[in-house]
Amino acid sequence: MHIAVFSQYHTNPDCPATSRHYALLAYIARTHRVTLITTTAWAGQRLSQEFAWVPAGVELRTVDVPYRNSMGTARRALAFAHYAAGAVREGLRIDKPDVIWGISTPLTAAWAAAQVARWRRVPWVFEVQDLWPSFPIAMGAVPTAWARRRLFALEHRLYQSAAHIVPLSPDMTRYVAGTGTDIAKITTVLNGTDxxxxxxxxxxxxxxxxxxxxxxxxxxxxxxxxxxxxxxxxxxxxxxxxxxxxxxxxxxxxxxxxxxxxxxxxxxxxxxxxxxxxxxxxxxxxxxxxxxxxxxxxxxxxxxxxxxxxxxxxxxxxxxxxxxxxxxxxxxxxxxxxxxxxxxxxxxxxxxxxxxxxxxxxxxxxxxxxxxxxxxxxxxxFDRQSLAKRMQHILENATAC
Missing domain, CATH: 3.40.50.2000 (Glycogen Phosphorylase B;)
Incomplete structure (x- = not known):
């Protein structure tokens, strides 16, 4: 099975970051073909050189999008849009996947996954790492009512179009179910640890x-x-x-x-x-x-x-x-x-x-x-090896939807 993964922020264990998906991709790539579409944002922030940038068996496609936590709201929004556009382009160039895995944050990364899934006529799985747009709205990063309405409408469409949704906590699962999403297509997979x-x-x-x-x-x-x-x-x-x-x-x-x-x-x-x-x-x-x-x-x-x-x-x-x-x-x-x-x-x-x-x-x-x-x-x-096995089953089962 060929799995295309859309993630704006790829990191490995040499980085000062959680590197959740490094462990999950390493496990899944043992038995499936995996193509990761990401950015170069974290590549220059490695603090050691003990690990390969991507796990063995993962094919890498990158979009050159600078990103730093110190960026203001406007520059972040531009980086999100830049990645989404580049990810759609790369997603239409790669060999046709059997399933797409879209990882939010930001919500635009999930949007890109959904667009490619629609064009390639394949199912996609939506991983919800943070509650977007609720989180940036609560932090005051979305100042206009018009923009807030558009983002909530986008969130709803993504929940509806996804074959399955994977929130990272029980409270996130309750939130997603509260939007009217069928609970049968929601599975909690905790962040976990290595x-x-x-x-x-x-x-x-x-x-x-x-x-x-x-x-x-x-x-x-x-x-x-x-x-x-x-x-x-x-x-x-x-x-x-x-x-x-x-x-x-x-x-x-x-x-x-x-x-x-x-x-x-x-x-x-x-x-x-x-x-x-x-x-x-x-x-x-x-x-x-x-x-x-x-x-x-x-x-x-x-x-x-x-x-x-x-x-x-x-x-x-x-x-x-x-x-x-x-x-x-x-x-x-x-x-x-x-x-x-x-x-x-x-x-x-x-x-x-x-x-x-x-x-x-x-x-x-x-x-x-x-x-x-x-x-x-x-x-x-909390073992990420067990969580990776659960994620793999979700991706495999999504192809039957």
Missing amino acids: LDLATCATPAAVAALRREHGLEGKRVVLYAGTFGRANDIPTLIAAAELLAAQRPDVVWLFLGHGYYEPLVRAAARCPAIRLVGGQPRHAVFSWFALADVSVVSFLDLPVLDANSPAKLYDSLAVATPVVVTNQGWTKRLVEEHGCGWFVPAGQPQQLAQQLTNLLSAVNTASLLAAGERGAALARQE
Whole structure:
């Protein structure tokens, strides 16, 4: 079977990104022909050279579209349109696929997949990574009512034309079903994590990292991920400053890059706050294993409660419990499985107090037990090899629609 994949942002484990599709494509390409239509946007951001740019067996077609998180709304929209046009062109040039896999974000990438599927008369599968257009609208990136109506109409048409829809969280699935889409053609496939890469976080590797960064004898809180507008970074910095005043033995590490990087850099003048910067995918697990607890934070917006953040899965994979600020499914998950805690978004005092409690000597055993429960859950539910098998079945079954 020939599968054409439309994804504007391809990354590999050498990049400071989640690289979800690298693992999924590697699995599927063992038994099927895969053509990936993407951009060159991340190719220059590799931090190491340990992995091939695409997995073995994946044919690569690229559209030259620059993209950076620092771009404004207009330049992002232009990049989205540029990729969509180039992807349609490439999709009509390749050998006819049996099924097309369109990955949003942005919604325009899914639109391109749908257009090629229509012209080539083949089914397509719509993977919903974030709720577009609800997310950019909530962030104020779509200022006119006319544009909002057009985007919601496009979203609805894409749901209707797709043979199957794959949201990345249960709350996303509920959202899609709430648009009137037949629940029978919706399957949740979680973001998940790379358990094979998590084995890189050996005790020796973690101890070496601790020595290298002068963290011996310190308790560590970790935020790892994008310093984006949606991630409530100012609240984390305020909590870190409060924690530094209460617990001089605690260091808060900020691992990543993005919009709020200058703010994090300024806060790092405090010795208890450190900016680590982006790390390649294969190295991030040792940082999670180094931490006593990690924080997964977003703004208090309902649309963000549906997110399926990679940092949640990565932390649990190495037995590091998490504090989440979403009020949606991640709150239910960590509380039900006893592998984390919830603190409302935008509440630095509550966050600092919760972390102070968790890092107290009396709670050491509870913290370790929560981490072990998280690791067991990750092995059972979050392995991307299992998720890739599920995705492959969805693509295979779509050809019968």
